[in-house]
Amino acid sequence: MSELTISRRGLLAGSALLLASTALPAIGFAQTPKKGGRLIVAADSEPRNLNPAIVASNGVFFISSKIVETLAEASFDGKDGLQPRLALSWEGAADGLSVTFKLRDGVKWHDGKPFTSADVAFSALQIWKPLQNLGRTVFKDLAAVDTPDDLTAVFKFAKPTPFQLIRNALPALSSVVPKHLYEVGKIEDNPANNAPVGTGPFKFAEYKAGQYYRLTRNDAYWGKDEPYLDEIVYQVLPDRTSAAAALEAEEIQLAAFSAVPLADLDRISKVPGLKVITKGYEGLTYQLVVEINHRRKELADLKVRQAIAHAIDKDFVVKTIFLGYAATATGPVPKNDPQFYTADVPTYSFDVAKANALLDEAGYKRADDGKRFALKLLPAPYFNETKQFGDYLRQALAAIGIDAQIVNNDSAAHIRAVYTDHAFDLAVGPPVFRGDPAISTTILVQSGIPDGVPFSNQGGYKNAELDALIAKASETLDTATRTELYKDFQKKVAADLPLINVAEWSFISVARDTVGNIANNPRWAVSNWADTYLES
Amino acid sequence: MSRLCHFFRTPEAIAGASILALLVVVALAAPLLFSGDSQAIAGPALLPPFQDWSLPLGTDRLGRDVLAELFHGARTSLAVGLAAAAAALLIGSIIGTLAGFAGGLVDEVLMRITDAFQTVPSFLLALAFVSIVGPSLGVVVAAIALGAWTGPARVARAEVLSIRERDYVAGARVLGMHPLEIAFREVLPNVLPSVLALSSVIVAAAILTEAALSFLGLGDPNRVTWGGMIAEGRTVLRTAPFLSVVPGIALVLTVLGVYLAGEGVVESAAARRSLS
Numbered sequence A: 001m002s003e004l005t006i007s008r009r010g011l012l013a014g015s016a017l018l019l020a021s022t023a024l025p026a027i028g029f030a031q032t033p034k035k036g037g038r039l040i041v042a043a044d045s046e047p048r049n050l051n052p053a054i055v056a057s058n059g060v061f062f063i064s065s066k067i068v069e070t071l072a073e074a075s076f077d078g079k080d081g082l083q084p085r086l087a088l089s090w091e092g093a094a095d096g097l098s099v100t101f102k103l104r105d106g107v108k109w110h111d112g113k114p115f116t117s118a119d120v121a122f123s124a125l126q127i128w129k130p131l132q133n134l135g136r137t138v139f140k141d142l143a144a145v146d147t148p149d150d151l152t153a154v155f156k157f158a159k160p161t162p163f164q165l166i167r168n169a170l171p172a173l174s175s176v177v178p179k180h181l182y183e184v185g186k187i188e189d190n191p192a193n194n195a196p197v198g199t200g201p202f203k204f205a206e207y208k209a210g211q212y213y214r215l216t217r218n219d220a221y222w223g224k225d226e227p228y229l230d231e232i233v234y235q236v237l238p239d240r241t242s243a244a245a246a247l248e249a250e251e252i253q254l255a256a257f258s259a260v261p262l263a264d265l266d267r268i269s270k271v272p273g274l275k276v277i278t279k280g281y282e283g284l285t286y287q288l289v290v291e292i293n294h295r296r297k298e299l300a301d302l303k304v305r306q307a308i309a310h311a312i313d314k315d316f317v318v319k320t321i322f323l324g325y326a327a328t329a330t331g332p333v334p335k336n337d338p339q340f341y342t343a344d345v346p347t348y349s350f351d352v353a354k355a356n357a358l359l360d361e362a363g364y365k366r367a368d369d370g371k372r373f374a375l376k377l378l379p380a381p382y383f384n385e386t387k388q389f390g391d392y393l394r395q396a397l398a399a400i401g402i403d404a405q406i407v408n409n410d411s412a413a414h415i416r417a418v419y420t421d422h423a424f425d426l427a428v429g430p431p432v433f434r435g436d437p438a439i440s441t442t443i444l445v446q447s448g449i450p451d452g453v454p455f456s457n458q459g460g461y462k463n464a465e466l467d468a469l470i471a472k473a474s475e476t477l478d479t480a481t482r483t484e485l486y487k488d489f490q491k492k493v494a495a496d497l498p499l500i501n502v503a504e505w506s507f508i509s510v511a512r513d514t515v516g517n518i519a520n521n522p523r524w525a526v527s528n529w530a531d532t533y534l535e536s
Numbered sequence B: 001m002s003r004l005c006h007f008f009r010t011p012e013a014i015a016g017a018s019i020l021a022l023l024v025v026v027a028l029a030a031p032l033l034f035s036g037d038s039q040a041i042a043g044p045a046l047l048p049p050f051q052d053w054s055l056p057l058g059t060d061r062l063g064r065d066v067l068a069e070l071f072h073g074a075r076t077s078l079a080v081g082l083a084a085a086a087a088a089l090l091i092g093s094i095i096g097t098l099a100g101f102a103g104g105l106v107d108e109v110l111m112r113i114t115d116a117f118q119t120v121p122s123f124l125l126a127l128a129f130v131s132i133v134g135p136s137l138g139v140v141v142a143a144i145a146l147g148a149w150t151g152p153a154r155v156a157r158a159e160v161l162s163i164r165e166r167d168y169v170a171g172a173r174v175l176g177m178h179p180l181e182i183a184f185r186e187v188l189p190n191v192l193p194s195v196l197a198l199s200s201v202i203v204a205a206a207i208l209t210e211a212a213l214s215f216l217g218l219g220d221p222n223r224v225t226w227g228g229m230i231a232e233g234r235t236v237l238r239t240a241p242f243l244s245v246v247p248g249i250a251l252v253l254t255v256l257g258v259y260l261a262g263e264g265v266v267e268s269a270a271a272r273r274s275l276s
Helices: A008-014 A058-064 A117-128 A163-173 A240-248 A262-268 A302-311 A314-321 A352-361 A384-398 A411-420 A464-474 A479-496 B002-007 B011-033 B066-102 B104-119 B122-133 B137-148 B150-163 B167-174 B179-196 B199-215 B226-234 B242-275
Strands: A038-043 A072-074 A082-084 A087-092 A098-103 A142-149 A152-157 A202-208 A212-217 A231-236 A274-277 A285-292 A373-379 A402-406 A426-429 A499-505 A509-512
Touching: A038 A240, A072 A163, A082 A087, A082 A163, A087 A163, A098 A117, A117 A142, A117 A152, A163 A479, A240 A262, A240 A509, A262 A274, A285 A384, A302 A352, A302 A384, A302 A499, A314 A384, A314 A499, A373 A384, A373 A411, A384 A402, A384 A426, A411 A426, A464 A479, B011 B066, B011 B242, B066 B104, B066 B137, B066 B150, B066 B179, B066 B199, B066 B226, B066 B242, B104 B150, B122 B137, B122 B199, B137 B150, B137 B199, B150 B179, B150 B199, B167 B179, B199 B226, B199 B242, B226 B242
Parallel strands: A038 A231, A373 A402, A373 A426
Antiparallel strands: A072 A082, A087 A098, A098 A152, A142 A152, A202 A212, A212 A231, A274 A509, A285 A426, A285 A499
């Protein structure tokens, strides 16, 4: 097994950093953590299903990752960017047909039953593979999980599966739930989905709709002296502008996932007692992408897509829409990824004259009113920034004679319009890069994906060469070769523009000075917070 | 002539009329003053007002000229307000006249439908309608009219009930005119003044409803609207309050102007009536 020689941290520091760091006071200086206290956190959504093994999404992880643990968590300096959680070690066979996990001893579920390899086997086969949104792809060839003893789980694959992919998938996809609670009845309807039982440092205590979620300390947690906090309360604050006020009034101590609007960060960083933290989201990079419906004959023309790419001023987007808390994108893998990113791809400078020339060349001359053709533009409604970019893109396209008409939808209607009905010409989407292109990136350009799969290629793009490349990479076992294939993938995507990557960004946390051990791993907001503490 | 004199007798009416006149000028002048796209990016983002005289009211999150947006927003607000009110008055007076003039079963059915519409809060009705059909200018107008026609319908019916007993209506019947002809040629014109008195309230409510819909993201996204401007400014309320305050003031002035002018019309009508 060939390994990366560059450390994750080194590359992170060396590459153009995703997040321009603002005030980063006092992160990580050594201090003895204090025990006790209640941490009150802002929550902006209220997921009903809190089972992270079924719904692998950040909204669910934010709460349930403290209750239900994964086999491994992401780490800044661990080997392969991982640190052990429920698994102590993992090893892939040379033929790619099996992966062996050694599990942690003495771990108990919150109801007192012991945690064993049977729970891992059950979670993998009954939930991750058939039911989980992301596990369906990664574990599609998982045939069996052998449990020679209580602390060993051997994943058997029907087809060679790259160990690198399994490793990269561990932090997000490997939440283990208790077999003894899930083996009876339908898994989707299990009451534990709404009141999860896990092995994590915190137990689920109560949920009051529209008000809060409360988690309490798990006194029998396997981590020594952990967790430090007695309680975590997620205060539901759906209005994004209220989180900043609640922090200032000391009603909450932490607002993660950019609950404080970017435009407020400058002001809030000057408030005494509050700190703005841009670290801790390196493993959760969102990409600002223009999705293209290739069924439109104008957009099926590469010259038109190139013209659109040239019409977008990426620096403006980063500076004005993201206020600097983002980086310009070159292709489908974000710059801050330590394993796969390559800068050696075709790029599209901001050049309106060139864009106009390309459109003229493609045969779409301006009519008397200065317009070439009209398009329907659907900005995703999930983020302020995606909506604002929609407004910007409309103006950018107007400058090259394309008349974009914005169509606003709510989340459900947007997903239906773009991913099921294909009722769009251009859409603005925020897909997530999850540490490996095979998890959720290649499906953005791969053909043959059934209608209705959200965040996949629903633009009718078909490129046999790219499809072959994706298929080859998915069964390439050697890490170096696989990485090279994905570099080639980035080049081909940037050259043929099945979609246009504009920028990549992550989240910002704002916390009171008293909260310690924040942002100490690349998925901090969705990790287990066992070592987080309160000073006073 | 005397009507105008009566109208301009009260200071409220003068104030209202001048605000409205200004608004109409602004709305008409918008495309002349700010040629091209109202949403064009004109300068650095979040420029405060009164800093740069080429952008007197500053710029928004994307660097769009707030003054240009304000002027173009006036067009949308006025267009929607007037169109929705016109539609509501038209539907209301036709239904009210039919109900009042026909009486009996037709009256019952039409009035129960009116009741049904009145029991649903008009804003909810508009919200539901726009969410289902999808936001565009025409849909917003229809949605607002949908909740606003009941008032005119009730007033029209009440007036018709008294007018249809008048001698000239009886005369028209004796002449053998078709009932519909009597209803719409003899009765309706006499009902109109009372119904039109409602118009200022309806226009003001329509402008506010449109702003509320846009604020919630259900306005036409391809047009500048004051409600949309307030909503967009809300995210930066603490750092750039002018983005919400400026369109807010415009909205208040407009509604006030419409209301005051409406009052003036009603009062001058009352004065004329008492004189004659």
